[in-house]
Amino acid sequence: MIINHPLLGPRDANEFIHLGDASLINRPDGMADDAAEKFHDYLYLRDNPAGEYRELWYHDAGDRSWLVVTRNTLTHEISSVEMARDVARKQGRSK
Amino acid sequence: MSNDFRIDGGMVDRNQPLTFKFNNKTLHGFHGDTLASALLANGERLVGRSFKYHRPRGIFSAGSEEPNALVQLRSGAYQEPNTRATTAELFDGLTATSQNHRGPLGFDVMSVTDLLSPFIGAGFYYKTFMWPAAFWEKIYEPVIRASAGLGALSMQEDPDKYDKGFLHCDLLITGAGPSGLAAALAAGRAGARVILADEDFELGGRLNAESHEIAGMSGRDWVTQTRIELSSMDNVRILPRTTVWGAFDHGIYGALERKTDHLPHAGDKPRQVLWRIYTKRAMICGGATERSIAFANNDRPGIMLAGSIRAYANRWAVATGKQVAIFTNNDSGWQTAAELAALGVNITAIIDPRDIPAPMHISGASIAMGTSVCNTAGRKQLHRITLTNGQTLNADCLGVSGGWSPNVHLTCHQRGRPVWNDNIAGFVPGGDLPVGQTIAGASNGDMTLSAALKSGHKSANAAIKSLGFTPSRAQAPRAADEPFAIKQFWHVTGHKARAWVDLQNDVTTKDIKQSQAEGFRAVEHLKRYTTLGMATDQGKTSNILGLAVMAEATGKTIPETGTTIFRPPYSPVAIGAFGGRERGQHFHPTRLTPSHKWATEQGAEFVEVGNWLRAQWFHRAGDKSWRDSVDREVIKTRKSVGVCDVSTLGKIDIKGADAAAFLNKIYSNPFAKVPVGRVRYGLMLREDGICYDDGTTARMSENHFVMTTTTANAVLVYRNMEFARQCLFPDMDVHLISTTDQWAQFAVAGPKSRDVIAKLADDIDVSNDGFPFMACADVTVCGGTPARLFRISFSGEIAYELAVPARFGDALIREIMAAGAEHDITPYGVEALNVMRIEKGHVTGAELDGRITAFNINMDGMVNKKKDSIGSTLSQRELMIADDQVRLVGIKIVDKSDTLTAGAHLIAPDTAPTTQNDLGWISSVCYSPHFDQHIGLGFLKAGNAKHGDIIRAWDGVRGTDVDVEITSPHMYDPEGGLQRG
CATH class of the missing domain: 1.10.10 (Arc Repressor Mutant, subunit A)
Known part of the structure; x- marks a missing residue:
């Protein structure tokens, strides 16, 4: 596979390490009252779609960016690649 | 007998005669021959034995589809089993042997299996080797293994070299037959970057096997002209002897180029190159493969594919028999008969199951329409065929054609499903080709020459047009369409033989x-x-x-x-x-520590730790075993001073205004208020609450921390920290960089370590007040060399870690040894390091094995509940902090003459060693010179309340069962006074 890195252009998938569902960005607040339940869902409940899937890849043999890659699990077609940091900010994460 | 079957013409070079050996028999061929064509030219019909029944077999095809003629090529360490004689290029001095027979090829004792065939049909293994179970390993497996496989490995290391490479192109064309060549011309003329790959050593595909005409010249001349034109284009790369073997995601293709397989010796060149080809578009011009018809005894030597017979005659100038019969359900078989007859080969009969008028007249041949071959005779060589009309004919070669199957393989590697085409009686690619791929020629069902040339030309133009190139105005090469009518006819029934x-x-x-x-x-x-x-x-x-x-x-x-x-x-x-x-050595990189050269001089034994080589112990005169060395290193360190290279620990530089706040998220214990100039031990959890790493982090200045991780987890910790930084806390002002390779770091430990450091460090007060336990500072050593000094201890002694830029590492270890000479400083390796940490009760990877929480290692106090750090929430789940969970304990043996084993189970006295009674396990053991006995660390249910208990360490694998005393894990200097002194 080839991942079109937003900063570095097309790179072979061998340079990357795959982590999993991009929902891992949405880490709950550990100090909230229902934190234990939220963390359970965050860590253990995942969708397993046959089709478009947003997932995290790490450019281990490259610039060490974390990326959010939208990949079709049926065809391996990659429809978008974003910097995970930008995605996290868009989703309201800060410090 | 030599080249009795050679006829006129062909593409072999008669000016280059070659000598080769098959089963020790010296034979002759020509440059341009394959091993198969040369064997046939010499009249060698029997070339191997079949896999299961050891039936005599001959050459069946003329290409990579060959099922029968598998041989062992070359000899000694170079021997390669299961090589297809039909693709092996002949070279001078080639040696080949037949395989899968005991005794000579003509008299294989294993052919008895053929007589047993009624009993060993399909599913024989599944049904027979079921019971009794006791027979599986001792009887069935050796028997099956002895009779399995075809050729034999040399059992020596492969002396050949192999390489890998990467190629990029606009258009990859797989197959250099008529459609592939037409495609390459079209794309090449338009300026696209083209790679043209073919598994054969000659371009042309079937054109070399046929007598077609293209653009008013012979097919072969057209191939030569096309090759010359393509070779003159800088944008076209031709890869003969290259099989494109796989179509992968995103237009990536795997190809194998056989660089030197056709040469007597590879020299220093690689034998083969595995190419990864990145394509924008790819065209499959893979042609078609002829298939057989099933009839009784259709496997005898001399029975071959009709199209292959034509190939041997036209390309290699070999007549595959003196009396050739043809059995075909389609027009292509008639083509073989006509061309062989034209070359003067005697065609005895043409048998065609179709009820149509004979498509052509072949002089001298008897023609049987609406008829089939129903049996054959001839043990090691075909002699006779019997027809369904009762007629019996003599023949030493029978060409069979059941039609041609398009080579759709590469179109299906992404799970595409081919669809059936009744016209050609074959599967053609469905609509679901891999992205960027198109297909042309016979592999797409265009079974005739003109259609193949046109489809190659047209598809290539469409592919490059989609990339923005302007196709040239040239037309597709002109040729005629040969007849290819076929009737679906698969097997001749009504005869009992197989x-x-x-x-x-x-x-x-x-x-x-x-x-x-x-x-x-x-x-x-x-x-x-x-x-x-x-x-x-x-x-x-x-x-x-x-x-x-x-x-x-x-x-x-x-x-x-x-x-x-x-x-x-x-x-x-x-x-x-x-x-x-x-x-071998290059399977993975080898990382050497900065003191490696010095350690080698010092007689170190090395151990692989990941990619690192670390000194395991240092051998000294008088050491009778490794234990003597390790005991000596521990005793001398604890009594005076020792030094150990700890450069392999992961080191991460952390900088930024939010560095402290960031570490507070990463570590379960608080880091926000670590003072400048201080080091703190930190515990890292996974988000599920399990411990995965620990280490120390030093605050060098307000916004600068230096972290150490365990050697094994350096990469993972760094990756996880980048995840937290980029994905979880994207606005924190913090930056990370791995500096593991940039610093050489040495632990100097023992009561005299302060003296050694004082001698080395420039202008720094190393007294206990001036530089107390857990202090750190940027310093200089040896008169101005920049360094970092940490007062941390893994051994439990007064200890320092001194780091200098890696290039000074070799010099520093020598300076440390010189400075410590008056105290008889001892270098120690990872074994002594391990002994001292077990004595002290420090955990490592043996304890933090992916199942262990902070609670389990008695560090529940280090999970701060007042802040939200990674893993803190889920580490507090009810069952993970229940009283009966395992706890880290020290383990001392009761009878000092006993030994402990890591992995032993802890069980109560007088209970059976069962899963139900299992109380825990031993994770680390060593011989402790300090206690003069074996000690260990382990995990015991509710172990904190069991200190002083005597229980058993039972090891069912090693067969030991010994009494042990449970203690605090901090066996050496439990109060920690020494390291603070």
Whole structure:
């Protein structure tokens, strides 16, 4: 596979390490009252779609960016690649 | 007998005669021959024995689809089994031997299995080697292993070199037959970057095997002219001897180029190169493969594919027999008869099951329409054929054509499903090709020459146009269309003898019918039950025939029956090619510590720790065993001073205004208020609350921290920290960089360590007040060399870690040894390091094994509940902090003469060693010179309340069962006074 890195252009998938569902960005607040339940869902409940899937890849043999890659699990077609940091900010994460 | 079967013409170079050996018999051929064509020219018919029944077999085809003629090529360490004689290029001095027989090829004692064939049909293994279970390992497996496989490995290391490479192109064209060459011309003339790959050593594909004309010249001349034009284009790369064996995601193709297989010696060149080709567009011009017809005893030497007979005659100038008969259900078989007759070969008969008028007249041949071959005779060589009309004919060669199957393999590697085309009686690609791929020529069902040239030309133009190139105005090369009419006719019934479908795996029509009768009717089941198509040829000449027979047996149509899934590789690829240069020493990189050279001089034994080589112990005169060395290193360190290279620990530099706040998230214990100039021990959890790493982090200045991680987890910790930084806390002002390789770091430990450091460090007060336990500072050593000094201790002694830029590491270890000479400083390795940390009760990877929480290692106090750090929430789950969970304990043996083993189970006295009674385990053990006995660390249920108890360490694997005393894990200096002193 080839991942079109937003900063570095097309790179072979061998340079990357795959982590999993991009929902891992949405880490709950550990100090909230229902934190234990939220963390359970965050860590253990995942969708397993046959089709478009947003997932995290790490450019281990490259610039060490974390990326959010939208990949079709049926065809391996990659429809978008974003910097995970930008995605996290868009989703309201800060410090 | 030499070249008795050679005829005029062909593409072999008679000016370059070659000598070779087959089964120690010296034979002669010409440059341009394959081993198969040379064997046939010499009249060698019997070339091997079949896999299961050890039937005599001869050459069946003329290409990579060959099921029978597998030989062992070369000798000694260079010997390669299961090489297809039909693709092996002849070179001077080539040696080959036949395989899969005991005794000489002509008299194989294993051919007794053929007589047993009624008992060893499909599913024989599944049914027979079931019981008794005691027979599996001792009897069945050795017997099966002895009779399995075809050729033999040399059992020596492969002396050849293999390489890997990367190529990029606009258009990859797989196959240099008429459609591929027409495509390459079109794309090349338009300026696209083209790679043209073909598995053959000559370009041209079937054009070399036929007598076609293109653009008013012979097909062969057209190939030469085209090759010259393509070679003159800088944008076209021609790769002969290159098999494109797999189509992968995003236009990436795997290809194997045989660089020196055709040479007597590879010299210093690689034998093969595994290419990874990145394409924007790819065209499959893979042609078609002829298939057989099933009839009784259709596997005898001399029975061959009709198109291959034509190839041997036209390309290699070899007549495959003196009396050739043809059995064909399509017009292509007639072509063979006509061309052979024109070359002066005697055609005895043409048998065609179709009820049509004979398509042509062949002089001297008897023609039997509406008739089939129903049996053959001749043990090591075909002598006679019997027809369904009762006629018996003499023939030493029978050409069979059951039609041509388009080579759709590469179009199906992404799970595409081919569709049945009744006109050509073959599967053609469905609409679901891999992205960017198109297909042309016979592999797309364009079975005639003119159609193939046109489709190659047209597809290439469409492909490059989609990339923005302007196609040239040139037209497709002109040629005529040859007749290709076919009747679907698969097997001749009504005869009891076996009729072969898959020659390489010895699968007959009877096996397929049995598979059907026993319920294995789906093609994927049929394949696995009968092994149809599972041999090294992957059933290229047999799969379609097999599923046609299955379709008949089940009363379904062929499209309803479907095909099995096509997977890479298209043809076998040597494991060596996948390995490339990454073998032996180069399998993974070797990382050497900055003191490696010095340690080698000092007599160190090294141990692999990941990619690192670390000193394990240092041998000294008088040491009788490794234990003597380790004990000495521990005792001397604890009594005076020792030094150990700890550069392999992961080091991460952390900078930024939010560095402290960031570490507060990463570590479970608080880091926000670590003072500048101080080091703190930190515990890292996974988000599920399990501990995965620990280490120390030093605050060098307000916004600068230096972290150490364990050697094993350096990469993972760094990755996880980047995840937290980029994905969880994207606005924190913090930056990370791994500096593991940039710093050489030495632990100097022992009561005299302060003296040594004082001598080395410039202008710094190393007294206990001036530089107390857990202090750190940027310093200089040895008169101005920049360094970092940490007062941290893994051994439990007064200890320092001194770091300098890696390039000064070798110099520093020598300076440390010189400075410590008056105290008889001892270098120590990782064994002594391990002994001292066990004595002290520090955990390492043996304890933090991915199941252990902070609570388990008695560090629950280090999970701060007032802040939200990674893993803190889930580490507090009820059952993970329940009183009966295992706790880290120290373990001392009761009888000092006993030994402990890591992995032993802890059980109560007087209980049976069962899962129910299991109380925990021992994770680390060592011999402790300090306590003069074996000690260990382990995990025991509610272990905190069990200090002082005597229980048992039971090791069922090693057969030991000893009494042990449970203690605090901090066995050496439990109050920690020494390290603070």
